Amino acid sequence: MSAIIEVSHVSKSFGGVKANEDISLTVEKGSITGLIGPNGSGKTTLFNSIVGYHPIDSGSIRFEGREISKLLVPEIARLGLLRTFQQTRIYGKMNCVENMLISIPHRKMTLLEAFRRNTPEERERAEHLLHFVGLYEKRWLQAGSLSFGQQKLLEFAMALMNEPTVLLLDEPTAGINPTLINGLIDRLKHANREFGITLFIIEHNMRVIMNMADRIYCLAHGRLLAEGTPEEIQNDQRVIDAYLGAH
Amino acid sequence: MSMRKLALYGALLLLTVAAPFLFPAYQTQLATLWLMIIVALTWDMTGGQMGYNSLGNIFFYGTGMYVGAVITITLYFPLAEYTDASRSETFTFTPEMYFTGMVLGTLGAGLFCALSAYAIGPLFFGLRGPYFAIGTLGLAIAAGEIVSNIDILGGGQGISMPVYGGDFEVFKKIIYYVFAAMGVVLIVFLSWFYQTRFGKAINAIRDDEEKAEAMGIHTLRYKLVTWAISAFFVGMAGSISAFQLIHFEPLETAYQTINLGIFMVVCVLLGGKGTLWGPVIGAILFHVFKEVTWNYLLGWQWVALGALIVVIVVFFQDGLMGWLRHRKPEWFGIRVESREARASA
Numbered sequence: 001m002s003a004i005i006e007v008s009h010v011s012k013s014f015g016g017v018k019a020n021e022d023i024s025l026t027v028e029k030g031s032i033t034g035l036i037g038p039n040g041s042g043k044t045t046l047f048n049s050i051v052g053y054h055p056i057d058s059g060s061i062r063f064e065g066r067e068i069s070k071l072l073v074p075e076i077a078r079l080g081l082l083r084t085f086q087q088t089r090i091y092g093k094m095n096c097v098e099n100m101l102i103s104i105p106h107r108k109m110t111l112l113e114a115f116r117r118n119t120p121e122e123r124e125r126a127e128h129l130l131h132f133v134g135l136y137e138k139r140w141l142q143a144g145s146l147s148f149g150q151q152k153l154l155e156f157a158m159a160l161m162n163e164p165t166v167l168l169l170d171e172p173t174a175g176i177n178p179t180l181i182n183g184l185i186d187r188l189k190h191a192n193r194e195f196g197i198t199l200f201i202i203e204h205n206m207r208v209i210m211n212m213a214d215r216i217y218c219l220a221h222g223r224l225l226a227e228g229t230p231e232e233i234q235n236d237q238r239v240i241d242a243y244l245g246a247h
Numbered sequence: 248m249s250m251r252k253l254a255l256y257g258a259l260l261l262l263t264v265a266a267p268f269l270f271p272a273y274q275t276q277l278a279t280l281w282l283m284i285i286v287a288l289t290w291d292m293t294g295g296q297m298g299y300n301s302l303g304n305i306f307f308y309g310t311g312m313y314v315g316a317v318i319t320i321t322l323y324f325p326l327a328e329y330t331d332a333s334r335s336e337t338f339t340f341t342p343e344m345y346f347t348g349m350v351l352g353t354l355g356a357g358l359f360c361a362l363s364a365y366a367i368g369p370l371f372f373g374l375r376g377p378y379f380a381i382g383t384l385g386l387a388i389a390a391g392e393i394v395s396n397i398d399i400l401g402g403g404q405g406i407s408m409p410v411y412g413g414d415f416e417v418f419k420k421i422i423y424y425v426f427a428a429m430g431v432v433l434i435v436f437l438s439w440f441y442q443t444r445f446g447k448a449i450n451a452i453r454d455d456e457e458k459a460e461a462m463g464i465h466t467l468r469y470k471l472v473t474w475a476i477s478a479f480f481v482g483m484a485g486s487i488s489a490f491q492l493i494h495f496e497p498l499e500t501a502y503q504t505i506n507l508g509i510f511m512v513v514c515v516l517l518g519g520k521g522t523l524w525g526p527v528i529g530a531i532l533f534h535v536f537k538e539v540t541w542n543y544l545l546g547w548q549w550v551a552l553g554a555l556i557v558v559i560v561v562f563f564q565d566g567l568m569g570w571l572r573h574r575k576p577e578w579f580g581i582r583v584e585s586r587e588a589r590a591s592a
């Protein structure tokens with residue numbers, strides 16, 4: 001396997017707060033990589049830096065070997081590096097199908113092609129993916145009227161619709177009904193194995209991330225604290241201390 | 248399309264064609280009504296469908312007037328001599344010159360406005376919410392002031408357009424049909440445009456621009472092209488207005504920020520933002536309201552207009568279509584899960 005995302009020596013501060021300090025990590029192509037850490041440890045900040053949401057103070061971020069730390073959010077998204085939001089963002093006034101159709105990849109779309117209606121294939125794919133996340137029955141409902149957990153699933157389906165190479169998921173299971181979490185884990189694994197999407201996942205639920213990830217990074221106070229396989233992380237005294245200290 | 252819809256559209260089209268013969272005394276008002284429909288629909292492209300409320304679209308109207316006039320005149324005469332007020336020479340246009348000027352001038356006005364929207368757009372689309380509104384308003388105000396200081400464009404006096412040599416009744420009909428044709432083309436275009444991927448993308452920008460960016464949508468490109476299309480139609484409408492009014496001057500007619508510049512927004516708010524027919528219905532209601540108050544409440548017309556605006560923004564923020572959509576969501580294909588269904592799920 002080769003690295004698809006390479007973060008090296010990235011720092012980012014907000015005023016006096018050093019949200020990320022000298023962070024280096026890699027995400028292997030085709031893997032499921034986890035990012036954990038106590039609240040406020042800088043996980044979302046790192047995601048934001050990777051997708052170009054804010055400029056970084058120093059360091060370099062490479063995607064498929066290409067430096068992307070100077071690119072804009074939509075440019076990075078069009079390279080196939082997509083993110084979902086911790087605060088779930090969907091288009092609330094539109095129905096689920098419309099949300100999906102808006103999410104078609106804009107990577108190769110020319111202006112002329114934008115002046116066309118969605119193709120039957122796109123509609124079919126939208127319905128197929130809504131079925132995949134279990135929202136098929138609700139496809140004509142206004143997205144804003146769905147429960148928070150269902151909105152998270154819709155956002156996940158929208159991300160898949162966009163056919164990303166890498167998907168950054170910020171706490172995909174937060175707010176999801178515990179009885180549905182196992183189903184979501186299966187779907188994430190399916191997206192990884194069958195659709196070939198590399199996943200980089202921020203997750204607070206240890207059971208979930210230990211179950212899925214090939215490799216896990218742990219942040220604390222803006223710094224990289226530990227890295228390793230789920231077993232190594234689980235038994236790492238520093239990680240245990242960081243979590244106990246934080247709670 | 249269902250037969251009923253087809254019949255309805257057919258009837259509306261027939262009415263559009265027959266209107267100047269059915270109401271010969273109101274031909275000018277009917278032409279102005281189409282102008283209102285055009286500026287309302289184009290305002291809604293950015294305001295209602297894309298979430299960018301411009302107060303400066305009147306810039307394209309005024310610019311369209313000037314570009315249309317300048318092209319028409321310079322096709323046959325030196326502009327400086329034509330606009331030099333001290334000269335009493337009359338410049339006569341044969342019907343052929345007149346119509347050639349009208350066609351080329353109006354197309355040129357549309358193209359010029361579209362290109363200017365595209366060129367200045369990056370400056371304005373970095374602004375959000377009220378800043379975009381005020382920024383675009385500033386553009387229109389500044390343009391009016393600048394143009395009134397350019398002598399070759401007639402300065403503060405404005406420009407007197409060539410006069411149609413023929414029958415005045417025919418002239419009124421020509422103006423009406425040109426506006427009506429432009430309006431019908433615009434409605435047909437928009438009913439298709441809003442269904443395309445492009446139309447969906449601008450709705451995404453309106454609902455959550457940050458999300459749209461994160462999904463890789465070319466937000467700036469879509470914003471620029473949408474504004475340019477809108478400016479294209481407004482610019483052409485401005486040019487036709489110049490022919491209709493015969494004489495126009497920069498501040499009160501061309502860059503009339505407080506009249507037409509605000510009216511177009513009121514029309515859309517009245518009918519309902521972000522819908523195809525809302526701006527059309529709003530323009531009709533507003534135009535009737537305006538004609539009635541301007542004729543029967545003279546002296547109080549602005550008070551009545553102010554009261555109307557207050558009533559809309561306080562009680563009917565989503566306009567007539569929004570109110571209808573709230574009452575009859577199924578007419579608009581909106582499905583909201585019932586409480587029971589949700590509880591049992």
Ligand SMILES: Nc1ncnc2c1ncn2[C@@H]1O[C@H](COP(=O)(O)OP(=O)(O)OP(=O)(O)O)[C@@H](O)[C@H]1O
Binds near residue numbers: 037040043045086
């Ligand atoms: N835009 C911002 N402006 C100022 N401070 C910020 C900003 N974004 C994050 N921070 C700060 O940076 C630190 C890291 O925040 P971040 O959101 O990255 O943490 P996190 O690990 O994602 O936490 P959580 O698990 O709660 O989501 C926090 O102290 C936070 O207050």
Ligand SMILES: [Mg+2]
Binds near residue numbers: 043044086170
């Ligand atoms: Mg976070």
